[in-house]
Amino acid sequence: MTRTVAGPTAVVRIDHSSAIQLAADVARSCAEQCELPGAMPDQAAVLASELASNLDKHAMGGVLYVQQLSLGAGLEILTADRGPGMHDLQRCLTDGYTTTGTLGVGLGAVSRIATELTIRTEAGTGTLVSARLTLPGRPRLARNTGFLCLPAEGERECGDTGAIVENDNIRTAFVVDGLGHGPQAAEVAQLALRAFHAASHQPLPQLMTVLHRALRHSRGAAVGLLRLHADHAQYCGIGNVRTLAFSSRGVDHRLTGQPGIVGWKMPNPKAHSIPLAPGTTAVLHSDGINAQWAHAPSHFMLRLPPPLLAAALAHGHRSSRDDATVLCVQAHQES
Numbered sequence: 001m002t003r004t005v006a007g008p009t010a011v012v013r014i015d016h017s018s019a020i021q022l023a024a025d026v027a028r029s030c031a032e033q034c035e036l037p038g039a040m041p042d043q044a045a046v047l048a049s050e051l052a053s054n055l056d057k058h059a060m061g062g063v064l065y066v067q068q069l070s071l072g073a074g075l076e077i078l079t080a081d082r083g084p085g086m087h088d089l090q091r092c093l094t095d096g097y098t099t100t101g102t103l104g105v106g107l108g109a110v111s112r113i114a115t116e117l118t119i120r121t122e123a124g125t126g127t128l129v130s131a132r133l134t135l136p137g138r139p140r141l142a143r144n145t146g147f148l149c150l151p152a153e154g155e156r157e158c159g160d161t162g163a164i165v166e167n168d169n170i171r172t173a174f175v176v177d178g179l180g181h182g183p184q185a186a187e188v189a190q191l192a193l194r195a196f197h198a199a200s201h202q203p204l205p206q207l208m209t210v211l212h213r214a215l216r217h218s219r220g221a222a223v224g225l226l227r228l229h230a231d232h233a234q235y236c237g238i239g240n241v242r243t244l245a246f247s248s249r250g251v252d253h254r255l256t257g258q259p260g261i262v263g264w265k266m267p268n269p270k271a272h273s274i275p276l277a278p279g280t281t282a283v284l285h286s287d288g289i290n291a292q293w294a295h296a297p298s299h300f301m302l303r304l305p306p307p308l309l310a311a312a313l314a315h316g317h318r319s320s321r322d323d324a325t326v327l328c329v330q331a332h333q334e335s
């Protein structure tokens, strides 16, 4: 079984050149907290510094996110901005996407240091970057997964969290949104996360019942569960965690939970089955992401790889008054 879990994401707004040093410090201390060995904390600082100075020089509304990827497996730095988009980059990338290569435009050091680098840019929309520093032997699942977990403005802890686990090629994704925000909501989210890991192999309605019992004495939560099989998915949700499945052609499924509160007032949980076409991406997000984004997503959004889609939703479609968690996963892994 493999697990991909990450804690709250650190956010650095690049609104002044002094934020470049801050970004480097945040990345270094995240790498140290993850106990990444050798030169990796220095490399993390260089990655953050290069990406932040790029935002400072070329972009508007730039934000840099730093987070642990999964226990001991690495660190991810994401950036998002509101344009103008990198014209040079767009020209040199034939399909708008690369994991290697010589990028120029100040990203040379980033492409040399990062072990996984994903970039998308669109003139007028902006640029999204995921630069990862990973240790060898990381599960393939992690490459096709994007995750961000942002506390509400003014809070240090996040009342949402999420995880994805893989058992015999079947993946189960989970997002929990503890009622309200702050430390008490964070406690609910962590209780739910532990219960999820202990029972993630169970059929979804039973798993939801396990979560309900685990949260019995808490303030309660909304939960979304999605299990991805080869050609279909099962969904089970209670409350306001949104789940979508889409391909580059458009949104195929929009799923909302049954009314209720896990741990408090839960109806009999039901699982629904949906077909999964090849190329499907699934997204689960808490209500800190405005659900409007899925009404008419652009061609650019629909084609983003999971890490960049998570960053785009957190950056462009967030309500700052609530915790926001988004988990994106590609339904069919590339072999």
Ligand SMILES: [Mn+2]
Pocket: 177, 180, 286, 287, 288, 322, 323
């Ligand atoms: Mn919420």
